Amino acid sequence: MSSHLSPAVARAAHVRLSGVHLSFGGRPVLTGVDLVAAAGDRVAVVGENGRGKTTLLRVLAGDLPADRGDVHRAGSVGVADQQIPLGATDTVGALIDLELAAVRDALARLADAADALAAGRPGADDAYAAALADAEALDAWDADRRVEVSLAALNAVADRTRPLGTLSVGQRHRVRLACLLGAGHPVLLLDEPTNHLDATGLDHLTERLRAHPGVVVLVSHDRALLADVATSVLDLDPSSDGRPRVYGGGYAGYVEGRRAERARWEALHADQVAERQRLADDLSAARNRLRDNWRPDKGHGKHTRATRAPALVRAVHRRQEELAAHVVAVPPPPTRFAMPELPKHAGATLLRADGVTVAGRLARPVGLVLDSGDRLVVTGPNGAGKSTLLAVLAGGLEPATGTVTRARSARIGWLGQESDPPGPRTAVETYDARRARSGLPAPGLGELGLLDRYDLHRPVAELSVGARRRLDLALVLAERPHVLLLDEPTNHLSAALVDELTAALGSTPAAVVIATHDRQLLRDTGSWPRLAL
Template structure:
């Protein structure tokens, strides 16, 4: 599929950040970020949750002023963030019109300029030429058709009279993404665009982004999308000098370069720690000699001891100075996920669902039986009933047909797609209330840093809330884990660690996902296609 952007617009499209710093409440979020992207560049912004990825997109969009540094943009900007800009009573058509407002404005300006030109008003030639160039740049006449194509490809609602409140969260996001893919913006800023997409939608998004001839800046946990699309990677995680890094060559090259850089950093740190220990030992030895030589020893004159003392004092001072100036560049330890030890239930069958269905949500009757250490991947297009099935298995939704039986005292934990936590309570308060005597302390899981653990939930990033949701599911040490799109909003590193932990836990594990990399990583598990 060829890009619909005009050559002139493509050449002018670019974004640039130089030395950008931004803090919230005195806490640095972005520190010395440099980013340059021109037409044809597809920049992936990566980093652990809370590193400022979404903040960086908001800065590029012009929604946030920076404390220090420069930000430049050229070309109209389309933004797909994690908040829908309209309310539940607004319609699908209103959302389409809002996202195509630049197109609508360009066509309106062209009509007015054409009327003025037809009326023979003086000085209208230049105004008409400018309006025509703007409409051509956006290929405005074809925008609605492009949106319709993407609505179909993303399995999104195309009835423009439908209220947004009648749609699921995923449906609303797919409508908005379809609008942005069709709007003709030369600069696209996309925050987790793969959430709520099925396999066909992922293929369509990948194809459109690869064909986009303008600039794409992308935040995503989807490792397969980053591998297929990214030309450059900006890593916001800490580095040896504390500054973000930019890597060329695509996502695979970034992973290799980052791993090698981390190994060099850790080796240097080990050498520095060893050198610091050597200097500390030398200082201790010099101090001991100084103390020993100030003690009068038999057979030695006071003069000899006195003349040796200044040299020893100087040696001690010299080693003290070397020790104090020999700073160790300690890498901030990356957050490592520590899966709690989940119990193995000794019942023959932990959970059994027989011929369960839910009207209009899970049409085909489904059978599932789970024992300890069982694994299952549930797949299917959006609307097939994957989330519904997990809710039925968890006991959160009663089936219209069929039965669900659970073993005595079995604990079931379900991670839903969306977070619904009270915003006024802190993460640690919620976790402690949930875990009781069952689970480890929140800090032992390695999911949230100390700063986030003690903040109200309303102040947490989407990624941090997702980590908290996962922590709350693990808090009761369930015998059965039901995970609905578990990779949503999580960093690639955490996803890899979580995947490895799920492979070895004695709990039964059911995953519903569209994540292509996760599907590859679990291809040996039994699959249930809905």
């Protein structure tokens, strides 16, 4: 699909951040963010939950002032955030008009200028030329048609009289996204735009973003979209110097660059810790020499001890000063995900399903057999019964027809899409209780690399959605299952953790079943057997 922006407008589009800092309630959210994006750049913003991705978009849009630093924009800005700006009684047409306000204004000014020109008013020629240039820059006459095309491609409601309150959350967001794709803004700021899109909608969004000649800044956990669209990546996760990083070369360049940055960080930290240990050892040795030399060897007099003592005291002081002056300036890097060793259960079928159905939820009879080390990906559209099948296999739901047979000694680990209601315990207390209940040796929660130090000791109810999802995964692994049943395991997880988890699932001796819509996960598990529902 060709661009609808004029070449001049597209070339002029840019955004620039320089040294942007922002805190909420004394807690730093954005720390020294630098970013330059010009026409044709599509910048993906990545990072864990709570790192300030949505906040950064608000700063770029001009909705939130930075505490310090410079923010510059050129070109009108279209924003797709998580909030719909109209109420339940407003209509689809009102939302379209709001998102096309710049287009409507340009056409109105052109009509006024045409009337002034026809009336022969002074200066009307220049006013008409300027208004015409603005309308042409946005290709304003074709904007409504472009919106209609995107409404159809995104499977969004096109009836402009429909009240927004009668639409689902997903339908409202699809209408808004269609408006933004058709409005002609040189700068697009998109926050999780793939939410609520099916395969056709994802293809349309990808095509439109790749064809956009202006600037796109995109926050998304969808690794497939990032791989298909991004020309560079801004990573807000912690780094060795505490500042965000920008990686060129698209998503693949980010993955490789982040890996190299992480290796450098770990090496620098290890070198500084080793140097501090060397200085501490030198100080300990100097103190030992000072103590031992107050007891001279046989045959030596007191004058020998008295002569050597001041030099030894000076050596101890010098080493104390060296140790005090040495600072481990590079913070410890965040731990990587460390998959615990799951057990192999050879010589027996772990799980077997024959002719399983569930009334209203899993219509087609399903059969499967799982042995240790087996892999399976369950696919299908929403409502096909993927989650239902995993619940039946785990024993959380009884089938209407068919049977499920589990090996008596086989442990089944099931990660559902929803978290259990949180209790009063902290994350580490919850994990330790699960580990104790299983009675099996398992690594501590901190050793898994799933939660940072701060979240380990927070009440579960206070954790972010992403941190809760990480804890849910840890609780499943704590029981060291022979079979892992994972329902949309990439939901709410960062791209980096998903990559680490995917690699670990490919090598574990346990049997693994994944139900997912995640396009990148489907690509990464392309060699696994498929069960299409």
